Amino acid sequence: MKSIEKEIHLKTIGITKRFGGLVAVNHVNINVMRKSITLLIGPNGCGKTTLVNTITGIYEPDEGEVYFEGKNITGLPPDRIYREGLVRTFQIPSPFTKLSVLDNLLVAARDHPGEKFRTHLFRRSWIKTEEELINKAFEYLKILGLDKYWDREASELDAGGLKLLEIGRALMSDARMIILDEPIAGVNPRLAHNIFSHIVELRNKLGITFMIIEHRLDIALRYSDYVYAMNRGEIISSGTPDEIIRDEKVRSVYLGEV
């Protein structure tokens, strides 16, 4: 049991991404343990989102490799990486604006027979899956407090609601690991705590691994097992939340204290 929990879920080796003369991510090595909640922190523009984009196939790395569950996924397109069981959300919410909130979640479902050209005509072949998925989607919507809005156009949600929708879609995907890019930015503190306790619960119940980019450390640190701190495209420190808070390097560059 112990050994499984210690297993590395996601590993990057020397990931580097450049834009012209700009080195956005510089030889980053991280290990995300299975069933952990790993936090990635750092000031604006330090390369966190670029790192996530490079891991999830939006960008191809200039150097380095990404391993997910021991498999090399470097340079695979995003839809293939989703298929491997790794899903991410976006910092800037990217909802399917003209679909209902419920449909936004349903889109994320995996291997839906109704999405196949061959079977879509036969409603009976997929309606059961659809109903199950709808029930599941409503559970998540309730957790996120979005269930009242299930039949609204996604464009009607406010900024916080859109953030939650992003999380809902990721949860819907049955991924074994989810990367959340600033899940509680613009969300009120009570709901933010709520979201994080649900994340912990999901980790405990379903064994999902979470990697979370977040700025609001007052909330996020409390719930995380391990933290990586980035600055200027490099990992400057890593450790447990307590270690990170005490780390002089992190304090000086990130917290801006003297």
Added chain:
Amino acid sequence: MLVIEKLNSGYGKLHVLYDVSLTAKRKEITAVLGPNGAGKTTLLNSIFGLADIYSGSIELDDERLNKMPPHMISRRGVSYVFQLMNIFPNLTVEENLRLVARFSGMNHKDIENSLKEIYDLFPILKERRRQVAGTLSGGERQMLAISIGLIKRPRLLLLDEPTAGLAVRYVDMLIEKILEMKKTMDMIILLVEQNVHKALKIADKVYVLVSGRIIFEGTPSELVNKEDIAKMYLGVG
């Protein structure tokens, strides 16, 4: 002097700033601090005519800037250094500078003088002046972006997180340069920063913006003494 009174602005239906009032003086650095998503960039966008202003006023030396299109505001002597996409990547360094200078209606002599001033301030740019701007390193790129803002000798310089994502040596250097600019050039500097430590070191006046509202106004030392605001901004309990 830049005077903003009771500004309410945002983008379409998205209301970002609420009753923001702010004064920035000539030959001073006024810093606006605040957590991510507080509306700092929106404040700069509002001054520059890139956001929708619902109410309130923005005046530069007693001239109203609201409702002017950005290119007219620019011609009134306002320079805005964006956080990203702030250079012309396929032009050389000097082309970048000359282009902007020529468009601000400067004559040949002024351009040469202004260029010399900038090269004195940032000698590295002089070395790289024939290089295509897109190939500069992050720090050099940011210096060029600031120089683009400076070349036309603005009355008001808006800086949006100039040190974000830069290597340490560049951050310190850039901060030094901004201080130097304040001393040698006669202009209002409005600086948006998230690097509190550095910003507090050089600012004459500080505003803290949280969730679209100004929650603190004063000198850097006053801010350091008010621990709760520091905490709120820093986001660490």
Added chain:
Amino acid sequence: MFDVIILFITDLLAFFGIYLMLNTALNIERGYAGIPNFGLLFSYAGGAYITGHLTAKIAILLTGAKVEADPITQPVSALMVLNPILASNPLISITLLIIILLIGASFGALLGLIQLGPAIRLREDYLAITLLALGEVMNYIAIAYKPFINGSLGVQVPDVFSWIGSRYRFYLATGIILLIAFILYIYAEFLGRTPLGRAMKAIRENEIAAVSLGKSLTRYRAIAMIIGSAFTGVAGSLWTLYSGAITPTLQRFDWTFLPWLMIFLGGIGNNLGVALGTFIFVLINRLIIFNKHLLAGVLPFDIVWFDYISLGLIMGLILIYRPQGILPEKPYIPKNIRRKIVVSRSQE
């Protein structure tokens, strides 16, 4: 007078049916999957021309009639043999019709894939350029390759509707067009409510987010294009069968621009809106054409050019003032779920 009205209505409904097929096809391509198909003409003309090429040949096979003349180059003598047989044999006529429609659909689908293929992964603008550019190609092929539909002279095709009696032939043809248009419309509406349609719309709304949620861009674009082009091919087939002859002169204006105009008018993404837009447009357009002789001689130029200008102006106004159309797209909300929610709410 009565005959004239009947004639007008039949003609109106036939045009409505053909355009409804094209427009629902376009709605699946653009309204669901976001493909800017500016080359609708390609698969439409493909369906029309392949029907011109094959109908007589298949009729010969089905009837076993001895036809000496080549049905492409000497259609008149071939049809003199074929038409009487078809007229006296409804079963063969209907079989022929079904075979031809299936061929039209599959050829259309194939052409759609060929047209989309080179730009399937590329951005919207490249996609639009490719689709538009290829739109005209079918006409050039038909003109250059004589054995296809006899070059620019075109061909006549056997009549699969005349078994009902030549008096009612157009009514039957119109009825069948409407029936098929209705079936396709129902299918399009159904598709919009399936998970497949939902996945297409997700890709339209936000490519990167959809791909990150495992939806393959190429796969869904291809499926939408296959379905849409099959519809378009069927519409082309029916057009040829309805007219009884086809020449390689199908125009981009009629068979690409007007469908776009109609779906913009009605509301892209909303099938009911598309049908409404189609009906309004076809009605006005047919009324004008029916009364055009009143204007002949008054204007110093051919009235047909006036269409281009007035419709261009209307489209410009729609684009600027109401690009969402009369009935804008609404998210699909299954009623049974709404009912369930209301019940569970009231229990709490």
Added chain:
Amino acid sequence: MIETLISGITYSSLLSLMALGITLLYRTTKVPNFAHASFVVFGIYTSYTLALLGYNPYLGTLLGFIVSGIIALILFYALLEPLRRRKSSIFILMMATLTYDILMFGIINIYADYLQTTFKIPARNVYLAPQDFTLIGLKGVTIVSTSLLIVLLMLLYILLNRTIIGAALRAVMENPSLAQANGINVSLMLALSWFLAGGLAGVAGALLPMYMMTDPSTGMLLIAPMFCASILGGLEQIYGAPLGGFILGLATTVLVSWLSGVIGYWIMTYSLMVPYITLIVTLIFIPRGVVSIILKR
């Protein structure tokens, strides 16, 4: 063979002028201009009208530049600028250019009808080659089109790289929001690019009746070759357009005529297909154009 080559060079020059405008507009407004063929057709009828009135049709290059430039400006101010202000998508902008093409097709046909009734001539078969001059064994259109292409390219280069307006235009291509932030009136610069692109198409159109039989629907025949040349060169690089124009132009003329000798004359009937095939091959293998390969090295 030499004759085919010369004809090919003429065609390539004309194609380059058209493709140049498409690439220019793509770089500034970021929209593929589907109304470009209309600009060409207005050029055709400008030189034709001059010829009917007894003037030298070559005056049409100058007048065609202005006429088509204005036609392009109308498109910009009447449709594209209002749409751009409303932050319409690229798709809507493309639709707008397509719409304008339809509108202009109607107008030019009415004009052709008008010429027909006024001058009692068939105004739908515009062919001016018989009136062309010859110099040292070369047709006038060859000399004029190639030299005009060179001159216009040089002028464009000087405009873009040596003048302040050109610099502003380049700034708008590179980074419109930064250009605007530095006092450049982006809308005005876009209008200028539309005028220039329309003008270049007008020049090409004015020369076209000296080269081939033309009519109002010639535009539809040209839309594929124009875009093909532009994409073949690379939409990201202005000077890719003449490169693409020459590769495609020579392939359509010289290559096809050589093939007809090797395979058989029937292949000539398919010469119209060359741009389509080239377009498909380009998009599959080098979607960013030939220039992208050259620049990489």
